[in-house]
Amino acid sequence: MNDAGPSFGLEDVTVAQTRLSSIDGEEGALLIGGYPVEDIAPNATYEEELYLLLHDSLPNAEELRDFRADLARRRSIPDEVASVVRRAAREGRPAMDALRMGLAAVTLSTDLGDPSAAEAEDEALRVVAAMPTIVAAYWRFRQGADPVSPRTELGHAANYLYMLRGEEPSQSDVRGLETYLNTVVDHGLNASTFAARTVVSTEADLVSAATAAVGALKGPLHGGAPGPVLNMIQEAHDRGNCEEVVRARLDAGERLMGFGHRVYRARDPRADVLSAAAEQFYAGAGRENVFETARELEAVGSRLLAERKPDRRLETNVEFYTAVLLHGIGLPAELFSPTFAVSRAGGWVAHALEQKRNNRLVRPVARYDGAEGRTWTPIGERD
Numbered sequence: 561m562n563d564a565g566p567s568f569g570l571e572d573v574t575v576a577q578t579r580l581s582s583i584d585g586e587e588g589a590l591l592i593g594g595y596p597v598e599d600i601a602p603n604a605t606y607e608e609e610l611y612l613l614l615h616d617s618l619p620n621a622e623e624l625r626d627f628r629a630d631l632a633r634r635r636s637i638p639d640e641v642a643s644v645v646r647r648a649a650r651e652g653r654p655a656m657d658a659l660r661m662g663l664a665a666v667t668l669s670t671d672l673g674d675p676s677a678a679e680a681e682d683e684a685l686r687v688v689a690a691m692p693t694i695v696a697a698y699w700r701f702r703q704g705a706d707p708v709s710p711r712t713e714l715g716h717a718a719n720y721l722y723m724l725r726g727e728e729p730s731q732s733d734v735r736g737l738e739t740y741l742n743t744v745v746d747h748g749l750n751a752s753t754f755a756a757r758t759v760v761s762t763e764a765d766l767v768s769a770a771t772a773a774v775g776a777l778k779g780p781l782h783g784g785a786p787g788p789v790l791n792m793i794q795e796a797h798d799r800g801n802c803e804e805v806v807r808a809r810l811d812a813g814e815r816l817m818g819f820g821h822r823v824y825r826a827r828d829p830r831a832d833v834l835s836a837a838a839e840q841f842y843a844g845a846g847r848e849n850v851f852e853t854a855r856e857l858e859a860v861g862s863r864l865l866a867e868r869k870p871d872r873r874l875e876t877n878v879e880f881y882t883a884v885l886l887h888g889i890g891l892p893a894e895l896f897s898p899t900f901a902v903s904r905a906g907g908w909v910a911h912a913l914e915q916k917r918n919n920r921l922v923r924p925v926a927r928y929d930g931a932e933g934r935t936w937t938p939i940g941e942r943d
């Protein structure tokens with residue numbers, strides 16, 4: 561608890577204009593590039609949605625073919641990046657640390673200083689294309705295996721799974737992942753996107769912006785929640801008792817991961833999209849079914865939070881069903897946050913380009929409440 565006024569944390573403060581996504585927190589509605597998330601996410605490929613963010617319209621077949629090829633040919637990472645993530649994997653560093661370090665080093669391959677508009681889009685595609693390769697290389701090293709080279713004929717989602725596993729994924733795994741990537745690609749001025757826009761507002765480059773954004777996404781209040789969500793669901797599943805597990809966390813004064821949102825006062829619409837995708841996915845997959853446990857835990861969590869915080873509507877957020885869906889696809893919990901970053905990189909670069917086109921240095925103010933009127937005391941005279 562702090563003594564912050566409502567604008568601390570920049571709540572409800574408008575600091576940019578965007579055409580990329582629109583959130584109605586009261587109604588629980590999200591538009592991405594003008595399309596309701598529940599319409600576009602389960603239908604589009606990630607490349608179509610990225611094109612929409614960058615060009616403000618869906619591509620036709622020819623445009624999509626060229627765009628896919630443009631993205632795919634930027635997938636390779638410099639050897640030095642692979643070395644950095646190999647070291648991170650050997651030292652057991654978290655995947656988000658490895659991603660942050662690897663991404664910061666991708667500029668070793670090219671000079672990306674002061675790009676023109678066309679070069680800025682090139683830089684944007686490089687960032688988005690490199691992310692899955694970095695994450696997959698890290699994961700392969702963690703398994704004691706060699707990285708798998710990207711394949712240009714595979715789509716963004718399929719290639720990511722291919723590089724992680726070393727074998728082509730099933731259509732249903734690709735569709736599940738693609739729906740996830742499309743659902744979380746952009747979401748207004750969340751902390752990581754704001755970090756990216758702030759960096760670009762100084763006229764710094766997109767790789768620096770995306771690297772800062774990865775750091776912002778790492779924290780459990782933003783992108784780090786789905787791992788703990790899965791632990792909670794798994795614990796409830798194993799014990800066969802959701803209520804006990806939720807109560808134990810709340811009684812310990814913990815926040816219930818995967819519940820609550822800064823903007824939504826209704827249900828997070830992305831939770832609905834991912835819940836529907838997960839339900840479909842588990843029904844066809846014949847895998848261990850944590851979906852039913854998740855549904856029950858959601859009901860119990862919402863009820864207990866309503867009892868304890870009657871003034872606040874705390875429902876499941878996007879991270880809750882992220883955990884369920886990505887677990888169903890077979891991704892390990894350690895890769896949940898990096899996979900979020902793989903998707904959100906599209907939003908970061910689209911926002912960064914928007915900021916560049918209509919830039920004003922981001923420079924808010926702080927209210928000073930420190931000491932005043934002090935005079936310098938030499939070190940020998942201090943108590």
Ligand code: ACO
Pocket residue numbers: 561780781782783785814815816817818819820821822823865869872874877878879
């Ligand atoms: N569990 C228990 N209590 C909660 C939760 C929760 N998940 N979320 C909010 N609260 C309570 C707070 O304790 C606080 O109570 P108090 O006023 O008695 O102290 C009250 O609700 C308001 O909390 P704030 O922190 O002011 O709300 P904020 O808008 O900042 O919270 C946040 C948003 C950070 C997401 C919060 O709901 C939370 O911590 N959730 C759990 C973590 C999580 O799921 N993060 C993923 C978010 S989605 C995303 O970023 C992609």
